[in-house]
Amino acid sequence: METAQRTALAEQDDGTGAETWTRATERLPAQLRKDLMVRAAQHGIEPWRAVRDAVAAWCGVPAQPGARVEQAFRAECEARGLTTARALPEAARLWFDANPVPPVPRARRPVRAARRIVVCNQKGGVGKTAVSSGVAQALAERGERVLLVDYDPQGHLSQQLGVPVIEDERKSLSSHMAGDAEGGLAALLTPLDCGFSGELVLLPACMDAFLLDVRLSRVRSRENSLERALASVEHEFDTVVVDCPPSLGLGMDAAIAYSRTRDGEPAAHSGVLIPVQAEDASATAFTMLMDQIEDLRADLGIRLAQLGLVVNLYDSRRGYIATSSLEKWQSLGTPPVLAVLPDRKEQREAVRLRRPLLSYAPGSEQAQLFRDLARRLG
Numbered sequence: 310m311e312t313a314q315r316t317a318l319a320e321q322d323d324g325t326g327a328e329t330w331t332r333a334t335e336r337l338p339a340q341l342r343k344d345l346m347v348r349a350a351q352h353g354i355e356p357w358r359a360v361r362d363a364v365a366a367w368c369g370v371p372a373q374p375g376a377r378v379e380q381a382f383r384a385e386c387e388a389r390g391l392t393t394a395r396a397l398p399e400a401a402r403l404w405f406d407a408n409p410v411p412p413v414p415r416a417r418r419p420v421r422a423a424r425r426i427v428v429c430n431q432k433g434g435v436g437k438t439a440v441s442s443g444v445a446q447a448l449a450e451r452g453e454r455v456l457l458v459d460y461d462p463q464g465h466l467s468q469q470l471g472v473p474v475i476e477d478e479r480k481s482l483s484s485h486m487a488g489d490a491e492g493g494l495a496a497l498l499t500p501l502d503c504g505f506s507g508e509l510v511l512l513p514a515c516m517d518a519f520l521l522d523v524r525l526s527r528v529r530s531r532e533n534s535l536e537r538a539l540a541s542v543e544h545e546f547d548t549v550v551v552d553c554p555p556s557l558g559l560g561m562d563a564a565i566a567y568s569r570t571r572d573g574e575p576a577a578h579s580g581v582l583i584p585v586q587a588e589d590a591s592a593t594a595f596t597m598l599m600d601q602i603e604d605l606r607a608d609l610g611i612r613l614a615q616l617g618l619v620v621n622l623y624d625s626r627r628g629y630i631a632t633s634s635l636e637k638w639q640s641l642g643t644p645p646v647l648a649v650l651p652d653r654k655e656q657r658e659a660v661r662l663r664r665p666l667l668s669y670a671p672g673s674e675q676a677q678l679f680r681d682l683a684r685r686l687g
């Protein structure tokens with residue numbers, strides 16, 4: 310286990326036995342473990358808590374601090390003449406029965422505006438697309454209706470999800486933002502069949518977004534152009550996730566402004582989510598993004614929340630540069646580091662196979678880290 314993860318576990322532990330029950334989770338048969346990870350996410354808890362609760366219920370003791378549940382478990386196994394390896398799956402299956410898939414609260418949907426999560430950083434290759442996609446999948450897996458907007462003309466997100474980019478430039482999101490589109494935006498929405506309990510819908514990219522800044526320069530109140538364009542479809546969703554291009558231009562102003570806290574919306578409900586890497590170049594890019602956010606805030610008089618940072622492609626074996634950079638990100642405090650994602654093959658494999666990571670490798674560490682990230686986003 311990586312040091313960063315150990316630290317994260319220790320932080321969560323607070324005497325609850327996070328490490329003990331994480332180890333127990335890893336001992337479950339593969340399919341059962343995957344199912345448990347998904348179901349735990351649907352209930353908004355970490356898998357280790359689900360396993361601890363399962364074992365506690367199996368033993369008939371309250372799910373309290375780890376050591377006592379662990380002791381009770383050993384005693385109960387001995388009494389029943391079972392090994393812990395046999396008893397664990399049995400306890401997990403009972404937990405499934407007691408914790409069915411929660412109903413999706415559809416009733417609140419029409420009244421609440423969709424939450425907006427804008428994933429941005431003008432540096433390329435830091436993981437904007439990976440994070441946008443992973444977060445959107447984790448939210449859809451736990452039952453939300455999620456719109457994923459491919460706002461990057463390069464169309465990586467669309468390609469990775471196996472969806473063709475939009476050919477007809479008259480219909481594109483950019484044309485809607487510029488105010489000269491043909492037809493409605495809803496016709497462009499592409500539902501993805503991922504087997505999640507919620508819905509994941511993609512608004513694919515169009516090459517014409519390369520010229521978005523030029524077109525926006527002639528548009529009045531251009532900072533509101535993304536908000537105006539998405540207004541007709543937004544209410545259909547719980548969350549809209551925007552995968553931004555590596556740029557700082559007018560199109561980015563519109564994306565950042567789209568994440569503004571609206572009247573009546575709780576603070577830090579919508580906002581920007583910033584993937585960074587544990588290296589020095591990322592720090593410079595981050596400062597530039599902060600300046601842009603500050604300028605927009607001052608110029609437009611809007612409230613902008615920074616939901617957090619995601620330190621991506623983290624590898625402590627890279628030594629001092631990586632570990633000290635991670636510490637620097639963590640010491641910022643605001644915005645908080647919401648996740649540390651290692652460099653993992655499952656991420657690259659899912660991209661190559663054009664499949665969503667959480668359906669390609671639901672039991673992977675990376676999938677679980679995205680579920681944890683989604684939970685931390687609320």
Ligand SMILES: Nc1ncnc2c1ncn2[C@@H]1O[C@H](COP(=O)(O)OP(=O)(O)O)[C@@H](O)[C@H]1O
Nearest residue numbers: 433434435436437438439622651652653656660
């Ligand atoms: N945590 C990760 N582990 C492995 N590969 C990753 C990870 N995050 C991103 N990648 C890969 O790194 C490359 C750049 O990531 P991407 O999300 O496209 O960055 P951006 O959108 O910021 O340009 C992609 O090939 C992606 O598949």
Ligand SMILES: [Mg+2]
Nearest residue numbers: 437438461465
């Ligand atoms: Mg990208």
